[in-house]
Amino acid sequence: MIREEELTAGPQVAPRLDVAAVGSASQLSGMRAEWNALLDASTAGPFNAWEWLYPWCRRISPDVRPLVLTARDRLGTLVGLLPLGLEHRWVNGVRVRRLGFLGETHVGSDYLDVVARKGREAEVARAFFQVLQGLRDEWDVLDLTDLREGSLTLDVAREVFGDANVRKTDRYVCPYETLVPGEPFDAFLKRTGRRDNYLRRRKWLEKQDGYHIERTEAPGNLAGPMTDFFRLHALRWSSDGGSQGIKGAGVEAFHRDATQLLAERGRLRMYTMKVGGQAVASVYGILHGQSFIYFQSGYDPAWRNRSVGLVLVGETFKDAIDLGLTEYDFLRGTESYKADWVTKQRQTVSLRVHGAGIGGAWFTQSEALGRKARNAVKSVLSDELVEKVRRLRRRKAAVH
Known part of the structure; x- marks a missing residue:
């Protein structure tokens, strides 16, 4: 289990930053003012807000343990956050310890990312990833989903974990317009x-x-x-x-x-x-x-x-x-009505890093096999029938 004391970074990680962790919803509840001040001083997106992530912990995934990394300067000022959650998944009898963003499921949170003071994004991300790199035997998968394309977080992850160890996946297209x-x-x-x-x-x-x-x-x-x-x-x-x-x-x-x-x-x-x-x-x-x-x-x-x-x-x-x-953002999805209003698009991406054990590779392989099976079924069904199957599943889910 990852312990909070293990996540305190010494000078060998980032001489100017002290990295620690917030490991419970009760601690998270007291961070609102400090979190808001940091968000307002950053370029991070709207769904990195405390007002979004704290209720997500309470209402959506209470079984996910918050593991919010914090970075402070020598004066103790909060200059960075990495809002993670730790969960355990069982895949064919194998326990997988997965780290992912708070807010990543059920509520459509685009542009999740490291939250850092403007101009210090790479420095803060590097400090966080160096700590996680030193603890790779304590987690199996690090999934950072729906980063905005061009985020420095992806480049820093490749730098710290090694380019070959970081898997990038395209996610959603987000239409928007400049006003x-x-x-x-x-x-x-x-x-x-x-x-x-x-x-x-x-x-x-x-x-x-x-x-x-x-x-x-x-x-x-x-x-x-x-x-x-x-x-x-x-x-x-x-x-x-x-x-x-x-x-x-x-x-x-x-x-x-x-x-x-x-x-x-x-x-x-x-x-x-x-x-x-x-x-x-x-x-x-x-x-x-x-x-x-x-x-x-x-x-x-x-x-x-x-x-x-x-x-x-x-x-x-x-x-x-x-x-x-100066901007109107429709977020994820390319529905036709959005194209009536806007002319620009941006992409969200995800990155995945495997920990030191076999759990991460097992998890990724199981996902790939599941996708292959689903795609094989789709290949023998017409698009119209596939959509009817989806609708039927949604109706059944709504009943239950």
Whole structure:
């Protein structure tokens, strides 16, 4: 078992940094202010926030033991974090000790990474990886998933562990757009090619009784908008066997916690479109630095032909421009509606390193055999039938 005292790095690792570990959720709970100060001084992405990862530990994976590496300078100031969790998996009778990011599953956390003060990313990552390198007999697999492409973390991992020992895998495509400060919203609309349809649909909706859009950001006002969001999100995916993005009571509880905490930091935007007193569309957005993060959405399929989703997304772009933000990020997924609004894409990647024993190699080999079996089944099924099988599995899972 990895012990916290083993993770204290001496001068041989990084003379200017002291590396230690936080090994319990109770310790993690007291780090909010210090964590936030570091995140605000970094270039790390939105899902590295304490407000996201702490409720993930409580609601999503309580069996994963937090193992958050911290790096402090000579004055004791926190200059880096590596938010890891340790779990044990049994693969064909073999126990595998796996280190991975907190927040990596169930909630769609893109751009996970080392959190470091701006300009010290490589130094901090190097200190963390040198400690983990010295403890390779204490873990079998190090999985760092959904790093943003171009992250220095990948280069430093190759430097410390050896290029041949680091496996890189492409993960998700994330569409986004750069916003021009001060640009009129109509000029932005012309660049998207959605101007006429958006304006026509909005004009029709504005004539309907009780049409309005509510923007909720105060932590004390979230109960109603979150209830509307969960209902509309479930309706949106009901014909496809249920949502894979927000699935189960535990995930809903996580989002109620996370949105409350994000709102306390002024980082949340919930948008609800109402017509005649009834919520018909919803967008769950996050503010991070100069970026608007489109996290999830939902709408009533009965209003699909009125393009309520299109209009509400357009209003979030307008709001982002009015706020002076410089980027709008749709996160993972290349759904066609995203291409209507944005022109750029970035990739997320994952890295894997095996520990000193055989467990890591065994784990990777078992995964590869599982993928090979699944791909063999897919190869004899039509794409349409594969999708029907997926939907059937989702419906069965929803029932149980």
